[in-house]
Amino acid sequence: MSDAATFEALYRELEEAIRQLEAGDLSLEESLTLYSRATSLVEQCNALLDQAELRVRQVMARPDGSLEAEPFAASPTA
Amino acid sequence: MHMPSSNIYTVSQLTAYIKSLFVGDEVLADVWLSGEVSGFTQASSGHCYFTLKDAAAVIRAVIWRTQAARMALPRNGDAVVAHGYVSVYEQGGAYQLYVDYLEGAGAGQLWLEFERLRARLAAEGLFDEARKRPLPSRPVRVGIVTSPTAAALRDILRTLSRRYALVDVLLAPTAVQGAEAPAGIVAALGLLNRWSAEREPLDAIIVARGGGSLEELWAFNDERVARAIAASAVPVITGVGHETDFTIADFVADLRAPTPTAAATQVSPDERDLRRAMAGLLAQAQRALTGRLDAERARLANQAQRLRRISPALRLATDRQRVDDLARRAGLAMAGRLRHERERLRSQHLRLIALAPDRVLARGYAIVSRPDGTVIRAVAQVTAGDRLRVRVADGAFAVRATPDETEE
Numbered sequence: 364m365s366d367a368a369t370f371e372a373l374y375r376e377l378e379e380a381i382r383q384l385e386a387g388d389l390s391l392e393e394s395l396t397l398y399s400r401a402t403s404l405v406e407q408c409n410a411l412l413d414q415a416e417l418r419v420r421q422v423m424a425r426p427d428g429s430l431e432a433e434p435f436a437a438s439p440t441a
Numbered sequence: 442m443h444m445p446s447s448n449i450y451t452v453s454q455l456t457a458y459i460k461s462l463f464v465g466d467e468v469l470a471d472v473w474l475s476g477e478v479s480g481f482t483q484a485s486s487g488h489c490y491f492t493l494k495d496a497a498a499v500i501r502a503v504i505w506r507t508q509a510a511r512m513a514l515p516r517n518g519d520a521v522v523a524h525g526y527v528s529v530y531e532q533g534g535a536y537q538l539y540v541d542y543l544e545g546a547g548a549g550q551l552w553l554e555f556e557r558l559r560a561r562l563a564a565e566g567l568f569d570e571a572r573k574r575p576l577p578s579r580p581v582r583v584g585i586v587t588s589p590t591a592a593a594l595r596d597i598l599r600t601l602s603r604r605y606a607l608v609d610v611l612l613a614p615t616a617v618q619g620a621e622a623p624a625g626i627v628a629a630l631g632l633l634n635r636w637s638a639e640r641e642p643l644d645a646i647i648v649a650r651g652g653g654s655l656e657e658l659w660a661f662n663d664e665r666v667a668r669a670i671a672a673s674a675v676p677v678i679t680g681v682g683h684e685t686d687f688t689i690a691d692f693v694a695d696l697r698a699p700t701p702t703a704a705a706t707q708v709s710p711d712e713r714d715l716r717r718a719m720a721g722l723l724a725q726a727q728r729a730l731t732g733r734l735d736a737e738r739a740r741l742a743n744q745a746q747r748l749r750r751i752s753p754a755l756r757l758a759t760d761r762q763r764v765d766d767l768a769r770r771a772g773l774a775m776a777g778r779l780r781h782e783r784e785r786l787r788s789q790h791l792r793l794i795a796l797a798p799d800r801v802l803a804r805g806y807a808i809v810s811r812p813d814g815t816v817i818r819a820v821a822q823v824t825a826g827d828r829l830r831v832r833v834a835d836g837a838f839a840v841r842a843t844p845d846e847t848e849e
Binding site: 365366367368370371374377378380381384385387391394395397398401402405408409411412415416417418419420421422423424430432435 | 581584589606611614632639641715719723730733737
C-alpha cells in the first residue's frame with residue numbers, strides 16, 4: 364500500500380470517528396476510546412505528510428504487451 | 442575566340458561559387474516572403490517540397506522534416522508568409538527557399554477544421570456537463586501525459602511535490618506536438634488506463650503541454666485525442682498552453698485547467714490545508730467529547746438527586762424537619778398565648794389601679810367611718826348625734842351627724 368493510500372485510509376477513519384463521536388450514540392467509554400484513536404490518527408497522518416517524498420514512475424508496455432513501470436528521474440538538464 | 446588555358450570551371454566549382462554568393466548575401470540569409478503555395482508534397486522522408494508563386498514569378502521551397510513536425514503544413518492555394526534563407530541546391534541546379542517558419546499556412550483552414558470538429562463532438566454530447574466526473578480531493582495516484590523533457594512536466598512535479606508529496610505519480614511520456622503527437626497522446630492515455638485497470642487504480646490523469654503557437658498546440662485539437670479523453674475510465678484534467686488557449690481536448694476533459702501548474706494544483710490538496718482540516722476535526726472531536734462528558738455529568742447529578750430523595754437518611758432528615766417544624770409552630774402558638782395572657786393581666790392591673798381608694802378620694806369622694814373604723818355604707822348605720830370620721834384625700838376630720846331635712 365502506498366503512503367498516499369495509507370494516508371487516505373487513515374484520513375477516512377478519522378472522518379468516520381468524528382462522525383460517530385458527534386452522533387453521540389456511543390457509550391462514554393467507547394467515546395473516550397474513539398477520541399484517543401482520533402488523536403493518534405491525526406498524529407500518524409501528520410507524520411506521513413512530514414516524511415512524504417514525491418514518487419514518480421514511468422509506465423511503459425513491453426514488446427509482449429505487458430505493462431511495467433520504473434522510477435522516473437527528471438532529465439538532468441531539467 | 443580561343444579557349445583559355447586556365448579559368449575553366451567544372452559545374453561543381455561554378456555551382457559552389459554561385460552558392461557562396463547566396464550564402465554571403467545578407468538579404469538572402471534572412472528572408473520574409475509572401476506567396477501562394479502550389480505543388481505541395483511531403484516525401485516519405487518527411488521533408489516537404491513546394492513552390493511559392495505570385496502573378497509573375499516562382500520560387501522553389503523546402504521544409505525539412507524537423508521543422509515540418511513543428512508547424513502546420515500548408516496546402517496548395519494557401520497564401521502564406523514564409524521565413525527562411527535562400528540558397529542553392531547543387532544537385533538540382535536550383536536556388537530555393539529553406540523555410541523555417543510559415544505563417545497563415547492553412548490558418549483559415551485550421552480554424553474551419555477546429556470549428557467543424559467542435560460542433561460535431563458537441564452534437565455527440567461529448568462536452569456535456571453531465572459527463573464531467575468529479576476529481577478526488579485527495580488523490581492516491583495520478584497519471585501524467587506529457588513530454589518527459591518539457592517544462593510542463595517539471596512544473597507539474599514541482600507543484601505536486603510542494604502541495605501533496607504523498608501522491609503516487611505515473612508518467613506516460615509522449616510527444617505533444619508534431620505529426621506523431623496525437624497518436625502518442627492517445628497511446629499514453631491508453632497505457633495509463635490499462636495501468637489503472639490492471640495494476641493500481643488512478644484517481645486522475647493530467648494531460649499537459651506548455652504554451653505554444655496555435656500550430657504547436659494543434660495535437661490537442663485532434664479528434665483521436667478528443668475521443669481518447671472522452672473514453673478514459675480515469676477522469677482527465679487538461680492543462681494545455683496558457684490561460685487563453687482553448688483546445689478541443691479542454692472541452693472534452695472532465696476539468697480544464699488553464700496551465701500545467703494549475704492542473705497539478707487542481708488535482709492535489711494543499712498539505713497545509715490538510716493539516717488545518719485535521720486540527721479542525723480534532724477540535725470537533727474534543728467538542729463532541731466535552732459535550733458528552735457534560736451530559737454524563739448532568740445525568741449523574743440528576744441520578745444522585747433522585748437517590749437522595751428516596752434514601753432513609755433523607756427520610757430521617759425530612760422527619761426531623763417535620764418535628765422541628767411542629768416544634769416551631771408550637772412555640773409560636775405558645776408565645777401568642779402568653780402574649781395574650783400578659784395583655785389580660787395588664788388590663789386587670791390597670792383596672793385594679795383605677796379602683797384603689799386613694800384614687801377615688803382624689804376624685805372628691807370621702808370615706809365616712811365610726812370611731813372604731815367601721816365604714817359607713819348605709820343611712821341605717823347612722824343615728825343623729827353620732828360622731829363620725831371623714832377621710833378625704835389629704836387627711837381626715839370629725840363630724841357629728843344631724844337629722845337630714847329632706848328625710849323628715
